[in-house]
Amino acid sequence: MPAKKIVILRLGHRPQRDKRITTHVGLTARAFGAEGMLLASEDSKLAENINDVSERWGGDFYVKNDVNWKSEIRKWKDEGGKVCHLSMYGVNLPDAVAQISQCEKLMIVVGAEKVPFEIYELADWNVAVGNQPHSEVAAVAVTLDRIATTDPLRNEFQGGELTIVPEKCGKKVIDNRSGSNDGNNG
Numbered sequence: 001m002p003a004k005k006i007v008i009l010r011l012g013h014r015p016q017r018d019k020r021i022t023t024h025v026g027l028t029a030r031a032f033g034a035e036g037m038l039l040a041s042e043d044s045k046l047a048e049n050i051n052d053v054s055e056r057w058g059g060d061f062y063v064k065n066d067v068n069w070k071s072e073i074r075k076w077k078d079e080g081g082k083v084c085h086l087s088m089y090g091v092n093l094p095d096a097v098a099q100i101s102q103c104e105k106l107m108i109v110v111g112a113e114k115v116p117f118e119i120y121e122l123a124d125w126n127v128a129v130g131n132q133p134h135s136e137v138a139a140v141a142v143t144l145d146r147i148a149t150t151d152p153l154r155n156e157f158q159g160g161e162l163t164i165v166p167e168k169c170g171k172k173v174i175d176n177r178s179g180s181n182d183g184n185n186g
Contacts, residue, residue: 005105006034012112024137026050030061032144032152040069058160081105082124086139090126101147110136
């Protein structure tokens with residue numbers, strides 16, 4: 001795990017336009033070791049879908065829906081946490097990795113639409129994952145991978161209904177509810 005506690009704060013989610021991207025931000029954060037996502041918008045269906053993935057595939061990832069981003073950041077910082085805002089305007093990620101990696105409690109902020117300037121002021125780091133426009137999903141993945149102390153691609157998730165068994169060819173999924181495995185599950 002990259003740090004003891006990592007959450008993603010998703011800003012500006014527009015349910016009709018950003019549904020898939022925000023879902024992928026959450027799924028990527030889960031797969032790469034974050035413990036949860038705070039969604040600064042109302043989309044209970046999205047939260048339900050991501051929570052369903054955790055139930056089916058394991059792990060304790062959560063989504064907290066319809067949060068007030070300003071309150072969450074202030075509370076996080078009051079409790080000793082640090083805030084890293086991913087943007088194409090910040091310092092380059094390789095130049096900030098050493099400091100960010102040392103955080104015991106880290107909130108990673110990613111926007112969907114124009115990010116309020118106050119975020120830039122509240123963040124401990126404004127970090128550019130490349131200085132070109134690209135996907136916030138990629139930015140979350142690259143950041144979590146770079147700050148990890150172990151290889152996040154080898155994360156194992158416990159307690160799920162389904163488990164993937166790595167195979168050189170084909171696919172193998174174990175249904176933990178019945179103990180059966182089926183190359184066509186999933």
